[in-house]
Amino acid sequence: MSQQLPVxxxxxxxxxxxxRYFRDLLNIGxxxxxxxxxxxxxxxLSLEVGDSYFSNIGIAFLSIAYITTALQALVGAHRLFLNKxxxxxxxxxxxxxxEVRFAGWxxxxxxxxxxxxxxxxxxxxxxxxxxxxxxxxxxLVAQIVSLAITFPVYYFVGRWxxxxxASAIGIRGKSLSWAWNLSDGNGxxxxxxxxxxxxxxxxxxxxxxxxDSWLFAIFSTAxxxxxxxxxxxxxxxxxxxxxxxxxxxxxxxKPQIGTVEL
Numbered sequence: 349m350s351q352q353l354p355v356x357x358x359x360x361x362x363x364x365x366x367x368r369y370f371r372d373l374l375n376i377g378x379x380x381x382x383x384x385x386x387x388x389x390x391x392x393l394s395l396e397v398g399d400s401y402f403s404n405i406g407i408a409f410l411s412i413a414y415i416t417t418a419l420q421a422l423v424g425a426h427r428l429f430l431n432k433x434x435x436x437x438x439x440x441x442x443x444x445x446x447e448v449r450f451a452g453w454x455x456x457x458x459x460x461x462x463x464x465x466x467x468x469x470x471x472x473x474x475x476x477x478x479x480x481x482x483x484x485x486x487x488l489v490a491q492i493v494s495l496a497i498t499f500p501v502y503y504f505v506g507r508w509x510x511x512x513x514a515s516a517i518g519i520r521g522k523s524l525s526w527a528w529n530l531s532d533g534n535g536x537x538x539x540x541x542x543x544x545x546x547x548x549x550x551x552x553x554x555x556x557x558x559x560d561s562w563l564f565a566i567f568s569t570a571x572x573x574x575x576x577x578x579x580x581x582x583x584x585x586x587x588x589x590x591x592x593x594x595x596x597x598x599x600x601x602k603p604q605i606g607t608v609e610l
Contacts, residue, residue, distance in 0.1 A: 351590075352533070353537040353538065353589060353590070359544075362578050362579075363578055363581075365429055365578065369429075373428070376421055376424035376425055377421045380414070380417040380420070380421045383410065383413045383417050384569075386410065416447075419447040423444065423447050423450050423516040424442065425580045425581075426512070426516035426517065426583075426584050430588060431517070446515060446516055450512060450516055453512055453515050453524075457505075457511070457512070457524070460504070461504050461508065465498075465500070499539065502538075502539035502540075502542045506537075507531040507535050508524045509527070509583060510527035511524055514527075514587065531590065534586075534590070545575055545578060549571055549572070553568050553571065
């Protein structure tokens, strides 16, 4: 069994990472930010043009560009947080090849989590929703009930997602079963680490949401990017803690040279 994750320490360190590595993260995320900016311009332009063919081509191109740059940003952030620095030759857009494996594991993770969680969440959602949520129920009550239903999903997300940092830094031969074994004894701690900040930020944004407001749209996008960066840091720090302690335990289990067991 792995040592217990220091939840508070990891959260504290992860929150500080975006500010500590702001310049490097800006360098890593520049292509993604550029694509997001182009997407906003395209959305306003397509409304004026009104050509469905033009819109479909643009959406397809921007979707590919967004996925590509998002993968590059995620892998780059994991590499930065785990290696503590970027290589001096790092370019603004740096495709290492690990992005393809990262994407593959991400897709498999989504499929596995969906298969495991959807039946439970669906049945629980119908039962709890019919008993608690009515048309006049406050939005906050609905969100709290929804959180209670969906939070166990983070148990699987947290444990299996440990394979992502490994693939981001080019470590091969790892799998979802390896990630599950690595996180043995820390499932609910990982669930708390992976679910607390995203859930809290989503609830906050939904409460203060302002419709048809560009200012709120910019604010919510900035918050979402910040939270996503922190979550990458949480996953990287959790992965590093567990793998470091796994190595230490394996070293302790090895018989010492020159000793004789009677």
